[in-house]
Amino acid sequence: MKICVLPGDGIGPEIMAEAVRVLEALELGFEMEEALIGGGAVDATGTPYPEATSRLAKAADAVLLGAVGGPKWDTLPREQRPERGLLAIRKELGLFANLRPAILYPELANASSLKPEVVAGLDILIVRELTGDIYFGQPRGVEERGGERYGFNTMHYTESEIRRIGRVAFEAARKRGKRLCSVDKMNVLETTQLWRDVMTELAPEYPDVELSHMLVDNAAMQLVRAPKQFDVMVTGNMFGDILSDEASMLTGSIGMLPSASLDENNKGLYEPSHGSAPDIAGKGVANPLATILSVAMMLRYTFGREEAALRVEGAVKKVLAQGYRTGDIFEPGTSRVGTRQMGDAVLAAL
Amino acid sequence: MKICVLPGDGIGPEIMAEAVRVLEALELGFEMEEALIGGGAVDATGTPYPEATSRLAKAADAVLLGAVGGPKWDTLPREQRPERGLLAIRKELGLFANLRPAILYPELANASSLKPEVVAGLDILIVRELTGDIYFGQPRGVEERGGERYGFNTMHYTESEIRRIGRVAFEAARKRGKRLCSVDKMNVLETTQLWRDVMTELAPEYPDVELSHMLVDNAAMQLVRAPKQFDVMVTGNMFGDILSDEASMLTGSIGMLPSASLDENNKGLYEPSHGSAPDIAGKGVANPLATILSVAMMLRYTFGREEAALRVEGAVKKVLAQGYRTGDIFEPGTSRVGTRQMGDAVLAAL
């Protein structure tokens, strides 16, 4: 059982160190090997997803990623930007199913910018398609046409791409609240009319799951108005990028949210939902819990170790109950700790 | 000075009746003529944007629209759906600049699902490009390819399309808080890299306006986290559809929000930001204030009657201060009124 560990940029190395300690403490016999991705990889090798990393990631059963990117690399040519590393590894490993929970821990209810009654107990799972859509569509580019620059991109989906992400979402809903909301813009985009059609065709195979459809503009509103109406949401890569970030922020504690990106065989890449936070990098204050919770997702989805996953999640709940808080989730009356101390607390709770 | 009045579907006719009364009470000598659009037009003529409506809209100086759509027409073939009428009139009249204010009236602060301190005093203007992008891009469709259905759409912008909406946004920012945030997804989409480049090129012409850029996923988060950081936001048609609805809902009172869609010469279409609300149609309970405030925008942008616009806006503020509330914004301690009575109150306040 091999795990490819990619700490990445910014706070990546700090939060990853704690996640790795948690993994080691579980003594499940994983083999871990580290490699470069993102800005650090560009600095060292000239490319954000080096050949050596690709080889390691392909050979591993799961990939654990910190975060990529930072201002230092923002002005590089497109192909060398850190986030190209992320897009490349998703595509190369066929990680089409991105699972992003938006959960509000009771202890952190105040962190949300929404009223407590609107978000208390929030528990949404967003299933985002991750290897298709306008992200990877051809043709694309910027050209000279009629004497001026012209930019173009292509949104597209095949019915089999929609069906396989649909199945992941229906299965997930089946294990949770049994309600699935599929998000599209079928009144304008033919691609998403096909999306709606295929989701509708799948529904009879999951009679225990209640399927509904919502337009993306309405979904963006409903997430703000009454987010608890949702159980599982499924949508394409582009809309999923926007809605999953919106949903995360409803919790006010994005430092707590893990994510999983899976292929057809449950091989997966696991990473926190937050970014590389260059402003606090190297200071030892970043919240490692989203990365630690990503380890839990990895144990569950790739390795089928539900018990170990629950143990990690339980330890995180315990440290919250004990009042430990990193700066991002600190409030008066709790104990402010750094990245390392938070890792210590989780290890103790394990 | 001719106004084409399009009541449309659902609550459209009810709210429009009040807006028309307000216009008449101002005695500014407007000529008004009514026509069909949306579902009602489909029922009467077989098409959501009939030739007669198009002729009238083209001949008018401004168009006032209620709302279109409803479940009755949802299963019609694509070309007959009510919203095609909306897309057709935007495109035909060249209404490329959609201005959507998201304002939280102090009296309605409680209506928001966000904490009062996060949204009190909110006043954002979203400038959305309305005649380009993936909404109108060719090629598009659903085809059979390799034995399965394949859906595709094209996102595109030319630099001149970006420049003209950019100018509208910079000008608007100049008249307000002098801060403009341009939203794109330049790290993935070439079209929006061009968007960012053109906005950046425009900036030196507006040295008094501070331009910033934000990725769309981050913008969706920041609107939830700290919406008051924004003054004017500018973005493309697709992202604008999503973000402007999200921003409206931050106020919790979408029944209060007008919108304007302008062409190069400030000819415009004005409509409330909310939809046709079929569930309450015909009951006389809909909130007419967004439509009445759309009249104010029309007076300001198309007819240059700033004073009359302020008079209408002042009257709306007054009825709120007097405690009049339709059902959507009602709370204990205020007076619940119907559509007609709300219109009466505004007329009295004028």
Ligand SMILES: CC(C)[C@H](C(=O)O)[C@@H](O)C(=O)O
């Ligand atoms: C960094 C970027 C390419 C990426 C995306 O848009 O998918 C990120 O926003 C995400 O959601 O993981």
Ligand SMILES: CC(C)[C@H](C(=O)O)[C@@H](O)C(=O)O
């Ligand atoms: C009805 C629909 C076509 C329209 C759009 O997507 O532009 C609506 O959502 C809007 O924002 O005015």
